[in-house]
Amino acid sequence: MAENRRKLKDFNLLRHHLSHTNATRATKGDPKNGKSDNLSSTFAARVVQARIKAEIFQLESSDASNSSHKSAPCTLVTAIRVALLDIPMTLLFSLLMVSILIQQYYNYYVLPTIDAADWMSNDAERLQHEFTYYARECDASDVSTSSVQSVKLDPEIHTAQDAVDNIMVHGLTVFPSLLDQSTAEELRDYVMKRNQELTKDEVIPISAPDNRWSFGIHANEHPSVAKALEQLSSNQMLEESLEKLLGADPAVAEITAISVASGAEDQGWHADVKPLGNSLKYAQTFTHSYSVFIPLQDVTPDMGATAVCPGTHFCADEDLDELCEMHGFQAAGHEPEEIWKMGDGLTMDQKMWHHGAAYTAKTGPHRVVFIITFISRPNYGIDRRQLSHGTYFHIHPHMYGHTFNDLKNASVSMSWPFAPLRSLGLWKPPKANWGWDWVTTSAMRIANDQNGYQIRDMYEFVDDHSIVEMIPTWLQGSVTEDGGWQVYIKETIDNFVFCGMLIYGVVLLLVTTMVLALDACEGFKQGRTWRILLRFALLNAAVLILSHQAVVKVRSTPYAKSVDERTMFASPFVHKPEGPNAKLSEYALNARLMEFNATAPPKPTTHPDKNDILLGNRYDSKNIGHYTNFLDYHPGNREWIKVLSLYSRFYKDYSGLPPVFQQQIKSALKHHIGSNGRMLTQNYFGEWTIMNQYDVQKTVDRRLAMGVDTLSSTLYKSIAIEAADARHGPQQSGTLVMLLKTLDNLERWKEIIAPSSTAAPPTQFKKPNMSQSLLRTSLSTKNNIPNTFRKCLKETTNELHVGESTDSDAKVGDLVLVNYRGSGNYLPARIIYIEFKNYGVVEFNIGEGQFLHGGGERSDTYLKKSKPLTSVKGGDLVAITDSKCDLCPIEFELGSVIKCYPDMFCDIHFDSGGVEGVHKDAISLRFEN
8 A cells, every 4th residue: 555655646746747748748839840840748657647547546446455455454543552552541630630630629628728727736826816705604593494495496486586595595495396297207217227237437536425326417418307407498587587596697617417326425615616626705706506316216215315514605614513413304395295206306506515414214216306507607717717626527428518408408409419519619519509528627636636536536447447358459659647638648648649640640651652663663753753743732732721720719718718818717806016015015905906095004804703783895796606695695785685675675765854864763773783793895806895984984884875676786896796897807008197097987886876965074972872763653652663674673683782782791602802811811611600600610611721613711701791792803903813733831922913814814924023923712802902
C-alpha cells in the first residue's frame, strides 16, 4: 500500500510537469520545425498523458479498494485504543488531580479551620475576652421544677413561645404526639432488629454500656426511619419552637437510637456539652443545641426513664452529681398521667444535666428512644460560633450537612447519592440550606481533642477500623501523639498524591516508549508518538479545566472566603490592648464606646450574683436565635421583668396625673433594685460593672416608658443589636470617629423611643424615702391595694413586698458575712441555729487548715453585727485566706481588689506587694471601722 502511494505521488508530479510543458509550447511555438512536427509532438504528449491518467486511476482505485477492506479493522483498533489507552490514562490523570485537589483543600482550608477552632490551646488567651455570662455556681435553689408535668405542652392552650420559655427557664419541655403509634411501633421493630446486627464500627460508645445499645441511623436505611422523620418535622409547634431558638431551618446534628434492657445500671449525671466549651459562658463562641428524645413505647420509672435536673443549664459547675442526685427526677412517674407516652418528645437543652436511669424491672420490653438533635445552621463569615464541646453529635456518616427542612422529604432529599454528597459538602439542592458537613465538623472536633477524635481514638481507628484496613500501611501517615490526627491525615494524603504522580508518570513513560519504539521501526513515517501525546494533552487539558472550575467554585463559597479572610471561628469580640499603654487604652475604649464620655470614670467590676439584674450587651446579636434574650431568664432579671411589667402599666396610667405620681413609681422600682440585688452592666471587654445611680435612674426611666413586650421594647432591642454589631462586629474601613458617630446616632434613637428624664448624673444618690412616699398608702400597703391589683401583684412577685424593705430578721438558712474569729475579715457563713433574736450559730465554708464546701467551722455570733452577703468589687479591702498545710492554721493576707472577672476570679493587689488572681471562695471582705 505504501508503494502504491509512492507511485501515485510520482505519476501526479509527472502529469503536472507534462501539462506545464505543453502549455508553454503552445504559447511560444517552435520556429525551427514545421507544422507536422508540432502535430506529432502534441499527439505523443497526449498519449503519454492518457497513459499517466490511466495509471493514476488504477492506483487510486486500488487504494480505495484497500481502504474499504480495511475500514472495519481500523475502527476496531481505534475502539481498542480508546478503551485500553485513552480512557485509563484519562482516569488515572483524573484520580491524580482529585488527590491533588484534596491535598490542596486540606492544606489551605481544613488545616486553617482546625487552627481557628483550636479553643483548648488558646483558652488562656480567649477565656477572659469572650465571656457573655459568668461562671455561675448552682445550689438546690437553682433546680427550677420538680415534675416533668409542669413543662408538658398542650397544643390547645400553649404556643411555640411557651415551649421556648420552658426550655429557657427549665432546660426542657415535652411536645406531645410527635410520632403516632403505628410509626413508633414500626420504627421500634426495626431498631430492635438492627441492634442484633450492629458491627463494631457502627456501635456508638455510651456510659454504663451493659444492656445498652446505640447507633447512628441513616434516614433511608429503612422506610420507617424516613417516615418517622417526615412525621416529626410536620409538627408545626416543634418547628416554630426550634426556629425561635435556633433561627430558620436549623441544622440536624444527630439522628440516633438508644435501647435499654433489663439490668442496665444508672449512668452518671452529666451535661452533653461541657462548661469550658459551651454557650452558657460563651454564647457568641459556641452554638446552643437541643435534643428531642422520643420513646418508641410507653415508659415507666422501672424501665429506666431519662432522669433530668431542670435549671442546671444555667450552671457552670464541673460536678453537679450530688445536687442532681438529691433533686433530679425521672421523666416518667408512677401515676397514669405521668407515664412517658409513646411518641411524646422530651426536648432538652444539651447543657442541662441528665442521665439514663437504671432499668430495675426484672422483665419487660426494651426501652427504645429515638433521638434527634438540632443546632443553628453555619453562617460562615458572619456567625463565628463553632460547635460546643463534649458531645459526640452521634450521626450516620451520610447524614451530615442536612437541615430541618430536609426531614420533611427525607425519603428523597436524604437518599443516595444526594446524602453522601451533602455530607461531604460537595453538593446540595439549589433551594436547600447547608447544615454542618462532615469535614468541618471533624476539623472542629480534632482541634479540641473531642470525643471520637482524641489521641486514643486515633490509635484505635488506625489499628481496628475497616476503612484503614483497606489502605496499605506504607500509604498511611505517621501515628504520633505530637502530630495527632493532623499529621496522620496530611501525610496519608501526601502519600496518595506522591503515589499517584509516580504511577501516572511511569505509565505515561511506558506508553510513550512503546509508541516511540513502534514509530522508530517504521522510520517515524506514521507520526504516532506526537499524535498520542497530543491526544493525551487535550484530554488532560479538559480535566485541568474542570479542576480549575472546581477550585474557583470552592473559593467563591462563604466557607472558603471566611477561611481566607480569617473570620472562621474568630473571636467575636475585640481583645484587650497590650503593651505599655494597655491600661490607658482599655480605659479610653470603655469610656468612649460604652459611656460616650471620654472623661467618664471607670465603673467598679464585680462578680455577678443570680439575684442581680444583668443588663449586658454581648447577647445583642442577630446570629444566636432566641439566645439574644438569654439574660431575660436570669433569676434576677426574671423578677425585674415581672415587677417592671406591673409598674409600667401603672406608669402609663398615671401619665395624665401630676408628675409626682410617676416619680413615686420610679422610686418604688429603684427600691426593688436596691433591696433585691444590684443592677450590673458589661463594659467593652465583657466584665460586669456596677451601674451608678445616674445609669440606674436612666434605665428605670427608659424601661418604664417602653414597658415589656411592646413595639417600643422591640425597636429598642433592634437598636441595641445594631449598636453591639458596630462595637464588636468586623470593623469596616473607616475611623474611630465614624464608629463613635454611629453609636451616638443609635443612642439618640434610643432616647427618641424611650426618653429618660435624667439630664445629668447626680452628684449623690439618695435612697427613696418610702415612709413619705405617696405610694406607701396607694400601692405599698397591701390592705389598701385594690383587689385586682393585689391579684396581679401576687401572680407576678415571689416573696417580694413592693414598697416595703425586704430586710427582715435573720433566719436559719440565710447566708451572711460574719467576722471570722474577730479578725476583722468577713467570710460567708450560713445561719444554722438561732437561740435568741439576735444571737445564733453560723457555719463557715472553711475549717481549720482546709476549705470545705459541705460545711466547716462553726461559731456563736451576734447576728446584728453580721453583714449582708455581697460580692466583692473593684476597690474593696479584702483578706485572702491561705493555709500552708492541711493541719496548719488559716492565715489571712491583706490586700485590695483591682478588678473582678466573670470567671469569678479577682486581681488582688497585696499590701505586701505583688498582684495575683484569686478565686472568690478564697476572698473575705474587710470593713473599715
